[in-house]
Amino acid sequence: MRAVVMHAPGDVRVDDVDIPVIIDPTDAIIRVTAACICGSDLWPYRGYEHLDGPTRMGHEYLGVIEQIGADVRDHAVGDFVVGSFVASDNTCEICAAGFQSRCIHQVMMGSIGTQAEYARIPLADGTLVRIPGEPTPEQVRSLLAASDVLGTGWFAAVAADAGPGKTVAVVGDGAVGLLAILAAKQLGAESVIAMSRHPERQALARRFCATDVVEERGDAGVARIKELTGGYGAHSTVEAVGTQESMLQAIRATRPGGHVGFVGVSHGVELDGLDLFFATVRLLGGPAPVRRFLPELVELIMTGRIDPGVVFDLTLPIEDAAEGYRAMDERRATKVMLTL
Amino acid sequence: MRAVVMHAPGDVRVDDVDIPVIIDPTDAIIRVTAACICGSDLWPYRGYEHLDGPTRMGHEYLGVIEQIGADVRDHAVGDFVVGSFVASDNTCEICAAGFQSRCIHQVMMGSIGTQAEYARIPLADGTLVRIPGEPTPEQVRSLLAASDVLGTGWFAAVAADAGPGKTVAVVGDGAVGLLAILAAKQLGAESVIAMSRHPERQALARRFCATDVVEERGDAGVARIKELTGGYGAHSTVEAVGTQESMLQAIRATRPGGHVGFVGVSHGVELDGLDLFFATVRLLGGPAPVRRFLPELVELIMTGRIDPGVVFDLTLPIEDAAEGYRAMDERRATKVMLTL
Numbered sequence: 214m215r216a217v218v219m220h221a222p223g224d225v226r227v228d229d230v231d232i233p234v235i236i237d238p239t240d241a242i243i244r245v246t247a248a249c250i251c252g253s254d255l256w257p258y259r260g261y262e263h264l265d266g267p268t269r270m271g272h273e274y275l276g277v278i279e280q281i282g283a284d285v286r287d288h289a290v291g292d293f294v295v296g297s298f299v300a301s302d303n304t305c306e307i308c309a310a311g312f313q314s315r316c317i318h319q320v321m322m323g324s325i326g327t328q329a330e331y332a333r334i335p336l337a338d339g340t341l342v343r344i345p346g347e348p349t350p351e352q353v354r355s356l357l358a359a360s361d362v363l364g365t366g367w368f369a370a371v372a373a374d375a376g377p378g379k380t381v382a383v384v385g386d387g388a389v390g391l392l393a394i395l396a397a398k399q400l401g402a403e404s405v406i407a408m409s410r411h412p413e414r415q416a417l418a419r420r421f422c423a424t425d426v427v428e429e430r431g432d433a434g435v436a437r438i439k440e441l442t443g444g445y446g447a448h449s450t451v452e453a454v455g456t457q458e459s460m461l462q463a464i465r466a467t468r469p470g471g472h473v474g475f476v477g478v479s480h481g482v483e484l485d486g487l488d489l490f491f492a493t494v495r496l497l498g499g500p501a502p503v504r505r506f507l508p509e510l511v512e513l514i515m516t517g518r519i520d521p522g523v524v525f526d527l528t529l530p531i532e533d534a535a536e537g538y539r540a541m542d543e544r545r546a547t548k549v550m551l552t553l
Numbered sequence: 554m555r556a557v558v559m560h561a562p563g564d565v566r567v568d569d570v571d572i573p574v575i576i577d578p579t580d581a582i583i584r585v586t587a588a589c590i591c592g593s594d595l596w597p598y599r600g601y602e603h604l605d606g607p608t609r610m611g612h613e614y615l616g617v618i619e620q621i622g623a624d625v626r627d628h629a630v631g632d633f634v635v636g637s638f639v640a641s642d643n644t645c646e647i648c649a650a651g652f653q654s655r656c657i658h659q660v661m662m663g664s665i666g667t668q669a670e671y672a673r674i675p676l677a678d679g680t681l682v683r684i685p686g687e688p689t690p691e692q693v694r695s696l697l698a699a700s701d702v703l704g705t706g707w708f709a710a711v712a713a714d715a716g717p718g719k720t721v722a723v724v725g726d727g728a729v730g731l732l733a734i735l736a737a738k739q740l741g742a743e744s745v746i747a748m749s750r751h752p753e754r755q756a757l758a759r760r761f762c763a764t765d766v767v768e769e770r771g772d773a774g775v776a777r778i779k780e781l782t783g784g785y786g787a788h789s790t791v792e793a794v795g796t797q798e799s800m801l802q803a804i805r806a807t808r809p810g811g812h813v814g815f816v817g818v819s820h821g822v823e824l825d826g827l828d829l830f831f832a833t834v835r836l837l838g839g840p841a842p843v844r845r846f847l848p849e850l851v852e853l854i855m856t857g858r859i860d861p862g863v864v865f866d867l868t869l870p871i872e873d874a875a876e877g878y879r880a881m882d883e884r885r886a887t888k889v890m891l892t893l
Binding site: 306307310311312314315317443444445455457460468469470475478479480481482483484485486487489490491492493494495496497498499500502 | 646647650651652654655657783784785795797800808809810815818819820821822823824825826827829830831832833834835836837838839840842
């Protein structure tokens with residue numbers, strides 16, 4: 214089958230590889246109908262993460278079940294399904310508490326690679342959510358977003374305690390940051406401040422109901438957020454980049470007692486303990502437990518109440534994956550869908 | 554009047570200084586009836602914090618109001634009162650959200666110095682809580698504890714989300730850590746694990762209803778906590794030391810999705826962003842908003858339901874403050890009360 218393989222930073226190819234097979238009785242094999250390129254795929258692409266030889270890529274997916282293991286109970290061949298970028302049993306105490314991305318049996322889907330024609334899904338009962346009915350092409354894009362970027366943005370907004378009466382600031386205007394704006398609004402936030410300098414992304418932020426756009430960064434960015442919040446700082450801040458600068462921006466933009474939800478995969482971030490002590494903000498971040506939110510997100514998408522799929526501004530057949538990576542690397546595209 | 558002054562690391566004296574006067578109309582002057590030495594006073598004593606010349610010490614206090622400013626409405630001369638180590642207006646949005654220690658008008662009482670016969674209390678209406686009735690000598694000790702160590706331990710337990718069904722681990726066996734055990738139990742925690750190697754403090758931990766004592770540290774300490782929690786880690790962990798080792802101990806002992814409440818004043822702590830990302834714990838710490846809890850704590854103490862004052866294992870007249878500092882520095886005393 215065809216699968217995307219990164220051979221070296223900047224060197225993405227579509228190779229011919231073996232079709233996956235059931236390994237554990239809790240596995241399912243899906244025929245992938247849509248996959249995509251994630252902002253986090255750019256870290257190795259740009260050489261910031263070490264590649265241990267040619268590496269299969271992709272952790273977001275939508276597909277049809279082709280085969281199930283002997284212990285799969287809740288899904289059947291032919292089901293149209295979506296899952297998170299972390300496979301989870303959805304039954305351990307960590308999953309039960311809503312942190313499926315840190316399930317004691319977790320399998321990172323990135324280690325399997327879903328930018329491919331077929332994918333093995335471990336812990337299929339815990340991982341997969343069935344999609345009811347027949348999605349439109351727009352809904353397909355949105356469901357694919359739910360697999361990672363929407364689920365991650367949603368978690369960030371929840372971790373930041375976005376809700377009624379709250380002013381939410383969002384640091385980062387990639388797909389996750391943009392969808393955190395959508396999530397904050399859905400969760401009832403009173404106002405949402407997008408921090409962005411990119412005109413097209415600002416437009417998308419406004420479409421997702423951002424009430425303000427702040428172009429300033431650093432001290433000036435913090436000052437602007439304080440100005441917009443009666444001098445106090447945001448109640449809730451989403452960090453969706455993963456750099457030292459963005460993390461400090463998020464913490465400093467937040468009022469004491471406020472919440473910071475950070476979902477940018479940290480690269481070179483070091484937090485000074487005393488600064489954090491005196492910031493007195495509530496911090497929660499990590500790989501998003503997308504599975505917690507998937508049933509609700511699927512419902513919101515299939516009933517037409519949210520349209521997160523608009524973050525996909527480039528759709529390419531999997532053969533053109535290399536061009537998709539280039540477009541995201543050069544910020545010509547926010548988010549690339551790969552069709553199969 | 555007599556007041557404790559630190560002239561240099563290890564050099565604590567009782568000097569004769571001016572009696573404070575009302576500066577702002579929201580001030581009150583109290584006659585201090587009891588003060589104490591805080592674990593955080595040991596940082597400059599040990600030379601870990603810079604002293605800018607001779608420095609007045611103390612931020613915990615119990616006393617009788619001697620004089621009030623023109624704008625003080627809720628308190629009167631003669632009131633017996635307790636306050637937090639941070640003066641706060643108790644009306645700004647930060648205070649209203651329960652973070653009085655970061656009030657926009659906050660004054661750190663340590664900058665005034667309450668190890669003295671009299672003290673000026675800024676923002677008296679917001680800061681002070683009246684003590685009803687006539688406390689016993691034991692209740693006096695407990696009320697003094699409420700001013701900082703109990704309030705801080707209580708906040709740590711609340712920040713760590715201690716409550717029914719939860720296993721709470723406490724890193725640090727100083728007065729704050731010990732009182733976090735008491736707080737966790739009061740908040741309904743199912744079990745409380747004290748991390749301590751000190752026999753007398755272990756005994757106090759047990760008295761405050763710790764269900765387990767773990768003597769191991771580092772990897773072995775984390776392994777033991779996991780062993781006691783079905784392999785998952787604690788739901789809630791209190792960090793009450795402030796070192797790199799204790800902070801990492803606390804984070805690593807906590808299950809994903811669990812809470813860490815950190816109240817040890819950070820000294821040299823650096824948190825790696827990626828480690829924090831994958832820990833996926835909820836982090837909240839800082840100077841405790843003791844004022845939030847004071848009315849409840851005063852009530853619990855005056856009705857005899859808690860006895861936090863037992864952490865005071867040495868009581869000295871203020872003249873002997875130097876010996877009090879030495880005793881705490883050498884860990885001969887957990888907590889020293891100074892009488893006036």
